[in-house]
Amino acid sequence: MNGTTSEDIGATVLDVVSDVLGRSPEDLRDQPVLAAHDWDSIASLEALAQLESGFGIRLELRDFHAARTVGDMTALVAAALGH
Template sequence: MDDSVSVRDSVLDILSGVLDIEVGDLLTQPVLAAHEWDSISSLEAFAALERHFGIELDLRAFHATRTVDDLVRLVDKTPAQA
């Protein structure tokens, strides 16, 4: 991914939709576990991120993310599928 700002904004929008919270809440409290981050929301976010960015995320790396910024870095470093 080239544009980190755009990636961050998109990740925030996706998480906001999956968790049904405002982006501002994610910015104020970026720790995912502080929100309704459970196995269902995690899988929804995983699928939405892969679909939106056209990538295939490493599931173990995804589960290791703890914050919004961790997730942004993971998405940003994952190459797009051809």
């Protein structure tokens, strides 16, 4: 899961979120706002755990919960990786 380019990071984040939500990546591309899907605290924590484990990073919980879209989440992961 350790994508190194921004494109790889975005694809991996999209895959994790789509898996957690049981939605297709296309659904999330069409409607990237997480609240429009079944995004709740359990889904959020599951995605956080998968992203931290997969990328070998730690994300600030407050910043992670402030992410409203897949793009916001991708930016957080990229920043934690130094991209």
